[in-house]
Amino acid sequence: MRWLLFSGLLLTLLGAALIVRTARIGPSPAGELPGVTEIRDDKPLPDFVLRGPRGEFKNAHLLGRWSFMFFGYTQCPDVCPAALALMKDVRAMLGTVPPAPTFQVVFVSVDPRRDTDKLLGEYMAAFDPSFIGVSGDDAALSALTKNLGVYYQRNDGTDLARYTVDHSAGIYLVDPRGRLAAVFSPPQEAAKVAANYRRIALSRASQGR
Numbered sequence: 001m002r003w004l005l006f007s008g009l010l011l012t013l014l015g016a017a018l019i020v021r022t023a024r025i026g027p028s029p030a031g032e033l034p035g036v037t038e039i040r041d042d043k044p045l046p047d048f049v050l051r052g053p054r055g056e057f058k059n060a061h062l063l064g065r066w067s068f069m070f071f072g073y074t075q076c077p078d079v080c081p082a083a084l085a086l087m088k089d090v091r092a093m094l095g096t097v098p099p100a101p102t103f104q105v106v107f108v109s110v111d112p113r114r115d116t117d118k119l120l121g122e123y124m125a126a127f128d129p130s131f132i133g134v135s136g137d138d139a140a141l142s143a144l145t146k147n148l149g150v151y152y153q154r155n156d157g158t159d160l161a162r163y164t165v166d167h168s169a170g171i172y173l174v175d176p177r178g179r180l181a182a183v184f185s186p187p188q189e190a191a192k193v194a195a196n197y198r199r200i201a202l203s204r205a206s207q208g209r
Helices: 002-025 079-094 117-125 138-148 190-207
Strands: 036-038 049-052 055-058 066-072 103-109 132-135 152-154 165-167 171-174 180-184
Touching: 036 190, 049 117, 049 138, 066 079, 066 138, 066 165, 066 190, 079 103, 079 190, 103 117, 117 132, 138 180, 171 190, 180 190
Parallel strands: 066 103, 103 132
Antiparallel strands: 036 180, 049 055, 049 132, 066 171, 152 165, 171 180
């Protein structure tokens, strides 16, 4: 499978991006559960404007709540549906273990040619009607992808209808002030994501961050 052959390169690129960010903002705290890199960055994400079935989605929509962001495309055969199903499980788990701050899930499509507003709306509804689907052209996507170290490459050189898209598989956690707080690296497990999210969110709330 193309994804399996490419996964090593994706993890290398993601790891390199995280090393750069960590070197700039300091090391992650000790005692983390495996699969997450906590990031302390006082700068919010750069200005961006994407669109989806609900209209514009920009920085202001990240404020006041925690956000999980994942980059992919609706015709992804495995990684994307697995990530969205995982986030549905995370929500269900946290609903039974209060207190747990509420969060939103934002799926950012890197395949705007095929992922129309209508298709994004239907795709999100298949997992959870509250999940948000957005996209934009490469210029609009770059504000987020360059800052977060997200990689994607459309393999559409010979076929504009049936092609795959190679992309990073990390899940990005953004805090209620619009700042990157953590990256959950693959392979993700719902229980670990839920536990780490709860720990990070409650810890930062107690610190007033």
